[in-house]
Amino acid sequence: MSRIIHRSLAHEYPQAVAGDGPYLIDRDGKRYIDASSGAAVSCLGHSDREVVAAIKAQLDKLPYAHTSFFTTEPAEALAEDLVKHAPAGLNHVYFCSGGSEAVEAAIKFARQYAVECGQGSREFLIARRQSYHGSTLGALAAGGRESNRRGFEPLLAPVRHVSPCYEYRDRKTDETQEGYAQRLAAELETEILKLGPQRVFAFIVETVSGATLGATTPVPEYLRLVRDICDRHGILLILDEVMCGMGRTGTLWACEQEGVIPDIACIAKGLGAGYQPIGATLCSDKVIDAVRSGSGAFAHSHTYIGHPTACAGALAVQRALRERGLLAQVRARGAYFENQLRTTFAEHPHVGDIRGRGLFWGVELVADRAGKTPFDPALKLHARIKSAGMQEGLLCYPMGGAADGKRGDHVLLAPPFIVSESQLDEIVAKLAAAIDTAIAGH
Numbered sequence: 011m012s013r014i015i016h017r018s019l020a021h022e023y024p025q026a027v028a029g030d031g032p033y034l035i036d037r038d039g040k041r042y043i044d045a046s047s048g049a050a051v052s053c054l055g056h057s058d059r060e061v062v063a064a065i066k067a068q069l070d071k072l073p074y075a076h077t078s079f080f081t082t083e084p085a086e087a088l089a090e091d092l093v094k095h096a097p098a099g100l101n102h103v104y105f106c107s108g109g110s111e112a113v114e115a116a117i118k119f120a121r122q123y124a125v126e127c128g129q130g131s132r133e134f135l136i137a138r139r140q141s142y143h144g145s146t147l148g149a150l151a152a153g154g155r156e157s158n159r160r161g162f163e164p165l166l167a168p169v170r171h172v173s174p175c176y177e178y179r180d181r182k183t184d185e186t187q188e189g190y191a192q193r194l195a196a197e198l199e200t201e202i203l204k205l206g207p208q209r210v211f212a213f214i215v216e217t218v219s220g221a222t223l224g225a226t227t228p229v230p231e232y233l234r235l236v237r238d239i240c241d242r243h244g245i246l247l248i249l250d251e252v253m254c255g256m257g258r259t260g261t262l263w264a265c266e267q268e269g270v271i272p273d274i275a276c277i278a279k280g281l282g283a284g285y286q287p288i289g290a291t292l293c294s295d296k297v298i299d300a301v302r303s304g305s306g307a308f309a310h311s312h313t314y315i316g317h318p319t320a321c322a323g324a325l326a327v328q329r330a331l332r333e334r335g336l337l338a339q340v341r342a343r344g345a346y347f348e349n350q351l352r353t354t355f356a357e358h359p360h361v362g363d364i365r366g367r368g369l370f371w372g373v374e375l376v377a378d379r380a381g382k383t384p385f386d387p388a389l390k391l392h393a394r395i396k397s398a399g400m401q402e403g404l405l406c407y408p409m410g411g412a413a414d415g416k417r418g419d420h421v422l423l424a425p426p427f428i429v430s431e432s433q434l435d436e437i438v439a440k441l442a443a444a445i446d447t448a449i450a451g452h
Contacts, residue, residue: 024400029056032426032433034405042400043425045437046407049221050253050370050424051284054330061285061326068322077316084322091328092290095262097271100292104308105316109252109278110144112289113214116274117148118310120212120246123297126304129244132211135167136201136245138174140415142222143214143250152214155222156415170205172197174219175228178363178374179382179413187229195235199243207243212274217264220253221409224372224420225365233270246273246297252289253370256280257331258424260341260368267367273297283327286320336427344368346431347423350438358442360449369427374412374420375445384417392419394448401447404440421445 016023024036032055033041047053054061068084075082089103104119106112117135124132137143139154150158151166154174159166173180173194181190202210215236219226240247249272254264258280261267265275274297278289301308314320331337344367351371355361362376375395377385385391392408399406412418425437 031055031057032429040403042403042405043433043436043440044405045399045423045425045441046405047280047424047426048284048405049279049407050258050422051279053257053280053336053427054283054285054327055426055428056284058283058285058327058330060330061283061323064326065285065319065323068319072318074314074317074319076313077311082316082318082321084318084325085316088321088325088328091325092292095328096275096292097263097265099271099294100275101295102293102298104291104293105321106278106289106291106312107287107314107317107320108289109250109276110146110149110289111312112252112276112278112291113143113149113152113248113250114146115291115308115310116214116248116250116276117152117212119274119291119293119297119301119308120248122305122309123246123300124211126300129208129211131208133168134205134210135169136198136205136210136213137169137171138215139171140174140176140219140222140412141171141214141216141250142220143216144252153222154415155411157411170201172201174223174226175232176219176223176226176412177229178226178365181229188231191229191232191235194232195239198236199239202239202243202245207245210243210245212246212248213240214248214250216250216254217268218254218259218367218370221407221422223412224374224409224422225254225367225370225424226372227365227367228268233265233268237270240273248272248274248276250276252276252278253424256328257337257340257427258368258370259366260337260344262331262337264367281327282320282324285327286317286323287314288317288320288324331427340368340427343427343429343431343434344370347371347425347434347438350434351423354438354442358445360445366423369423369425369429371423372420373423373441373445374418375449384413385419387411387417391448392421394451395419395421395444398444398447398451399440402440402444404437404444406441406444 282288407422
């Protein structure tokens with residue numbers, strides 16, 4: 011029996027021992043094609059020698075230095091690189107160890123900004139239902155995934171939640187995309203006015219939804235309207251790009267395709283491609299200027315922030331994206347992947363929706379396609395698909411509860427940027443087999 015407290019205490023896990031490009035290999039020699047990059051993490055696959063070499067070189071120089079005493083060259087270089095390629099105005103970087111920490115820092119930056127500006131009455135954060143922002147208490151409070159929150163509610167801050175931008179289920183049949191965007195924006199503004207504009211400090215949004223809704227993209231103008239509302243009421247806009255950022259949707263930042271710049275942004279996952287744990291929170295000048303001219307320090311820290319070895323690895327990853335032309339490759343491979351998914355599942359009676367951008371796609375399963383009726387959650391179809399996929403040698407990221415927090419099954423697909431067209435064909439074929447096996451077995 012393993013001494014590790016695994017994610018499920020009732021499940022035995024195969025032991026991964028090696029990586030080969032987009033494949034993971036277990037100790038029995040079985041190969042699994044990683045169709046989800048873990049959790050949209052391993053964008054360069056599992057055996058990139060340049061990134062490994064950069065990490066080894068940094069270990070030879072300096073493994074670690076505590077940030078209460080020192081800064082380091084790789085941390086400074088990575089911060090410069092990120093700012094150079096970030097949306098205009100995001101000129102300051104706070105490093106951490108992952109996505110939950112990045113969101114936690116973003117929330118605290120936003121609240122501290124309000125306090126530093128003499129607006130301590132701004133006590134409410136607004137987020138969206140069926141969202142995911144992390145598992146630490148602040149990030150969990152922001153998130154709207156009901157199953158994660160259950161049992162921890164007494165510990166969570168009083169975050170208010172509005173509707174997600176979930177066109178497949180929530181846009182009315184007689185409603186245009188523009189009308190839907192306006193309705194969602196009106197709901198947000200109504201909630202702000204209900205609380206009192208002087209009591210809200212930030213609105214946090216996944217630019218493209220991650221695992222909870224399965225790569226749900228915003229309808230045109232939605233985020234522009236959100237940006238305008240936040241500006242009108244002096245509220246900071248936080249964009250969570252932990253999963254969808256760093257090239258995953260075909261541009262380095264997912265918000266580039268929306269024409270929207272946040273006040274604070276969160277990244278992780280593809281930032282370091284899984285070679286070392288790292289995340290980052292980027293802030294605008296106005297946020298940091300308020301802190302600098304006020305208390306002079308961000309009231310938050312972790313032991314491993316700015317870890318030089320992690321920063322060296324992440325800098326190598328970011329350089330690889332540019333030098334190898336991988337953003338263009340994500341767009342090209344993404345177009346091919348979309349076509350293969352839509353062609354394969356065009357007539358499938360239980361595939362209700364296919365959505366996404368770049369190499370970030372969600373496939374939603376339904377019991378009845380015409381009525382968009384979800385499967386009975388007691389079937390745990392998403393778990394069955396994951397299990398059947400692993401039998402096929404496929405790693406994908408299924409999730410339940412998309413439709414209303416309890417019902418609704420989908421599969422998130424986020425293959426490495428290095429994936430070939432033939433490997434995408436392999437993913438689609440194995441996914442189709444896994445879905446059919448899971449549904450037939452219920």
